[in-house]
Amino acid sequence: MQQLLNGIFIGSIYALFAIGFTLVFGILDRLNLAHPAVFAASAFVGIELVERGGLSLWAALPIVFVFGAVLGLLIERLAFRPLKGRADAHFAGLISSIALAGMVIALLQWRYGPDTRRFPAGSFPDTRYEVAGAQVTLVQVVILGVSLALMVGLTYMVTRTRLGRGMRAVAENPDAARVLGVNVDRITAVTFAISSALGAVAGVLFAINVNTAQLGMGSAIELKGLAVIIVGGMGSLPGALIGGLALGLAEVFAVQYIGSSWRDVIAFGLLFLILLLRPQGLLGARKVREV
Amino acid sequence: MSDPILSVEDLRVSYGRVQAVRGVSFEAEQGSLVTLVGANGAGKSSVINAVSGMLRPAGGRITFRGQDITRTPAHALVKRGLVQVPEGRQILATLTIEDNLQMGAWHTGGTAQKSITAMYDRFPVLAERRALPAGALSGGEQQMLAIARALVAEPAVMLMDEPSMGLAPKIVDEVFRVIEEIRASGTTVVLVEQNARRALRAADHGYVLQTGEVVHSGPAADLLADERIVEAYLGVDTDSRRRDGPTQHGGL
Numbered sequence: 001m002q003q004l005l006n007g008i009f010i011g012s013i014y015a016l017f018a019i020g021f022t023l024v025f026g027i028l029d030r031l032n033l034a035h036p037a038v039f040a041a042s043a044f045v046g047i048e049l050v051e052r053g054g055l056s057l058w059a060a061l062p063i064v065f066v067f068g069a070v071l072g073l074l075i076e077r078l079a080f081r082p083l084k085g086r087a088d089a090h091f092a093g094l095i096s097s098i099a100l101a102g103m104v105i106a107l108l109q110w111r112y113g114p115d116t117r118r119f120p121a122g123s124f125p126d127t128r129y130e131v132a133g134a135q136v137t138l139v140q141v142v143i144l145g146v147s148l149a150l151m152v153g154l155t156y157m158v159t160r161t162r163l164g165r166g167m168r169a170v171a172e173n174p175d176a177a178r179v180l181g182v183n184v185d186r187i188t189a190v191t192f193a194i195s196s197a198l199g200a201v202a203g204v205l206f207a208i209n210v211n212t213a214q215l216g217m218g219s220a221i222e223l224k225g226l227a228v229i230i231v232g233g234m235g236s237l238p239g240a241l242i243g244g245l246a247l248g249l250a251e252v253f254a255v256q257y258i259g260s261s262w263r264d265v266i267a268f269g270l271l272f273l274i275l276l277l278r279p280q281g282l283l284g285a286r287k288v289r290e291v
Numbered sequence: 292m293s294d295p296i297l298s299v300e301d302l303r304v305s306y307g308r309v310q311a312v313r314g315v316s317f318e319a320e321q322g323s324l325v326t327l328v329g330a331n332g333a334g335k336s337s338v339i340n341a342v343s344g345m346l347r348p349a350g351g352r353i354t355f356r357g358q359d360i361t362r363t364p365a366h367a368l369v370k371r372g373l374v375q376v377p378e379g380r381q382i383l384a385t386l387t388i389e390d391n392l393q394m395g396a397w398h399t400g401g402t403a404q405k406s407i408t409a410m411y412d413r414f415p416v417l418a419e420r421r422a423l424p425a426g427a428l429s430g431g432e433q434q435m436l437a438i439a440r441a442l443v444a445e446p447a448v449m450l451m452d453e454p455s456m457g458l459a460p461k462i463v464d465e466v467f468r469v470i471e472e473i474r475a476s477g478t479t480v481v482l483v484e485q486n487a488r489r490a491l492r493a494a495d496h497g498y499v500l501q502t503g504e505v506v507h508s509g510p511a512a513d514l515l516a517d518e519r520i521v522e523a524y525l526g527v528d529t530d531s532r533r534r535d536g537p538t539q540h541g542g543l
Binding site: 166 | 343345364365366368369370374375377381382383384385386390393394395397398400401440444
């Protein structure tokens with residue numbers, strides 16, 4: 001039971017990270033490899049807000065959300081928009097976003113140094129709950145609640161609102177959207193902002209969960225995020241949620257029952273298995289992209 | 292005569308080194324139906340796409356309601372009442388029919404339930420299936436959806452690119468009936484068609500394009516009456532061939 005809950009907590013963070021990843025892919029058909037750098041940067045910024053700003057953990061979350069959105073706008077403007085319309089825009093965007101990620105990490109190292117950073121002592125409330133014989137902290141409950149709320153909110157936004165309809169129109173056919181009067185550049189920028197805001201919150205939640213932030217935390221989650229969106233189906237939002245939870249559970253149970261060195265073997269073995277059995281992913285549609 | 296609502300002077304469009312449109316000029320009077328006809332590759336669609344802001348012209352000047360819109364992007368033109376029904380319909384196949392119509396009202400910043408209801412009254416087949424993905428419609432129904440979607444935007448000028456393409460003759464009749472209704476309601480229509488006779492019969496004024504230039508223009512009835520133009524540019528009369536059955540030129 002304890003392991004099940006731990007798997008769900010970490011899985012919800014993976015899902016939140018991956019949902020930002022898959023949102024940009026699903027709508028814009030671009031893989032934004034600067035997403036992991038947003039994840040790492042926001043963890044450091046979150047710690048600084050608590051440490052120096054004296055904010056509580058929860059007050060830091062909305063600020064980090066906005067910080068992530070701004071980073072997303074910058075990523076779009078610097079790494080993707082200049083390449084628009086090029087025949088190799090897809091590949092070029094991959095490379096330029098990796099480059100931007102490298103620069104962000106270098107800036108983090110310059111500002112925060114190479115060492116692991118933690119939240120100051122006493123930042124975490126001590127409240128604990130007993131759930132069916134397992135220990136759950138208030139922090140974990142909030143992590144799960146924030147992740148789920150953001151994912152539900154995003155799904156509502158995409159499927160029910162005018163902005164979401166515009167996003168789906170751009171996802172299906174940017175030229176048709178343009179004919180209809182949609183400012184595709186603006187939708188693109190907004191998509192990056194939302195995606196990065198979610199990635200940023202995932203970064204802080206991850207740092208809260210393990211009480212560490214490291215420069216390499218982005219690259220550690222990058223492959224997992226990719227695995228999650230492939231398992232769930234590229235571009236599928238519910239797929240990313242299920243994929244994230246599945247990966248979190250697989251990892252936790254692998255550590256528990258086989259040994260900690262097997263964690264990535266199991267996690268990525270799952271990825272291979274899905275690719276072999278269901279190449280379009282659990283909820284992915286073949287060919288037709290969906291959001 | 293009043294000033295034309297849309298006028299195009301010496302328009303040029305290039306794709307790399309290829310000049311697709313080489314100095315085309317035309318005008319549309321308020322409330323008229325103007326058609327650009329010509330063979331495949333004559334540059335008709337490039338002209339339409341340059342006017343609607345989908346393509347950046349290499350030169351020339353486009354004026355809409357007295358304002359220069361030569362380099363105005365498409366999304367700003369929709370807001371100002373210049374709306375295109377694109378070639379190949381470009382419906383959003385995975386979105387529902389209702390969502391497609393709502394997208395027609397994108398520039399209003401809200402929903403346009405009133406004009407969408409009006410479209411459902413006008414095209415009952417869309418109303419019946421409003422919750423289905425638009426890809427479930429037949430080709431003719433998709434064309435009606437594309438037209439309805441453009442009408443939701445309440446255009447002053449509607450640019451239509453090959454609305455009859457790929458449709459069965461009976462459906463083509465229906466499309467042209469709708470086009471004439473739109474014109475009768477006061478909307479200016481600029482129609483690009485390969486089906487030249489059909490378009491000229493519906494139009495007030497016609498322009499014949501060949502390799503990116505206007506080679507003839509005039510009142511549509513005059514163009515149709517000129518045997519040389521008909522022979523040289525308008526090709527085989529597909530409508531009469533349809534009536535007479537296949538000829539020695541071979542059918543489709």
